[in-house]
Amino acid sequence: MSRIAIVGVGTMGEAVLAGLVNSGATVLAGVRRTERGAELAERYAVTAGAPAEVAAGADVVVLGVKPYDIVPVVASLDLQPGQLVVSLAAGVTTAAIEAAVPAGVKVVRVMPNTPSLIGQGMSVVAGGSSASDADVEQVAELMRAVGSAVVVPEKHVDAAAAISGSGPAYVFYVAEALVEAGVHLGLPRAAASELVTQTLVGSALLMRETGEHPAVLREQVTSPGGTTAAALRVLESGAVRAAFLDATRANAQRSRELSEG
Structure with missing residues (x-):
């Protein structure tokens, strides 16, 4: 199995590290602070060192x-041709x-999300011009250690990330609103x-289990002239569906602006 170095082990980096360790991968942690390296070594039984040091020995x-x-x-890592970089x-x-x-250094871009912290993440994977299909699939398989992964052309990353990368924030926003409504x-x-947490789960x-379109599942809850229909009528009159469309468009646009900057 490939030797994997993770340079920058913050919240998301640590989530990926934990998932890879649990999958049996050989993982190296690249850190700037020795105390952080000692913490990770004790918690996950990984080798920790300076970023350039661990990167030099990694595939x-x-x-x-x-x-x-x-x-x-x-640019500071002194990478060599044949190594695979995952951002x-x-x-x-x-x-x-x-x-x-x-x-000769291959590059693949990944957009994970925060449920990766509990092994339930959704990662969007896109290869650069130097990465082969096999390289991209290798990275997708690595990210499946912390959830699911889908491969898209890079031109679709902004759109996909607007749904899954920022998606947890939208879900938590709705959860917050429903809790307040209950109060x-x-x-x-x-x-x-x-009530809200278990309903969302x-x-x-x-x-996921039924594979049904969400519209079908919604209709199963909605009796004609019933209480759910009354609630949905209010949501439609408030243009909630259109607001989600506008929100995700704004998200994707901002991502494109950051890329161009």
Whole structure:
């Protein structure tokens, strides 16, 4: 199995590290602070060291640093032809990274999301011009250690990330609104939170397990002239569906602006 170095082990980097360790991969942690390296070594039984040191001995180098650090960090690693670089940063194109590495270094871009922290993530994977289909599939398989992964052309990354990358924020926004609605209806906050949480979990699992279109599942809950129909009528009159369309368009546009910047 490939030796994988993770450079920049913050929240998302650590999630990927934990998933890969659990899958049996050989993982190296690239950190700037020795105390952070000691913490990761104790928690996951991985080898930790300076970023350039661990990257030098790796087949795959995963970059978990902030977007504004990607290019300077990758340029400092002294990468060699044949190594595979995986970026977890939003708004940084594969072309920008390829320009900072030697010829022959392969680059793949990944947009994970925060449920990766509990092994239930959704990752969008896109290869750069130097990466083969096999390289891209290898990265997708790595990301399946923390959930699911889908491969798309890079031109679709902004759109896909607007759905899955930022998607948890939309879900939490809806959850927050439903909890507040329950409180306004007289429910204790703890009870409202439990009702909302399990309803979201159960509904997501039902959609995944049945494979039904969400419109079909919605119709199964909605009796003509009933209470659900009354509630949905209010949501439609509030243009909630259109608001989600506008929100995801704004998300994708902002991602394109960051890439161009």
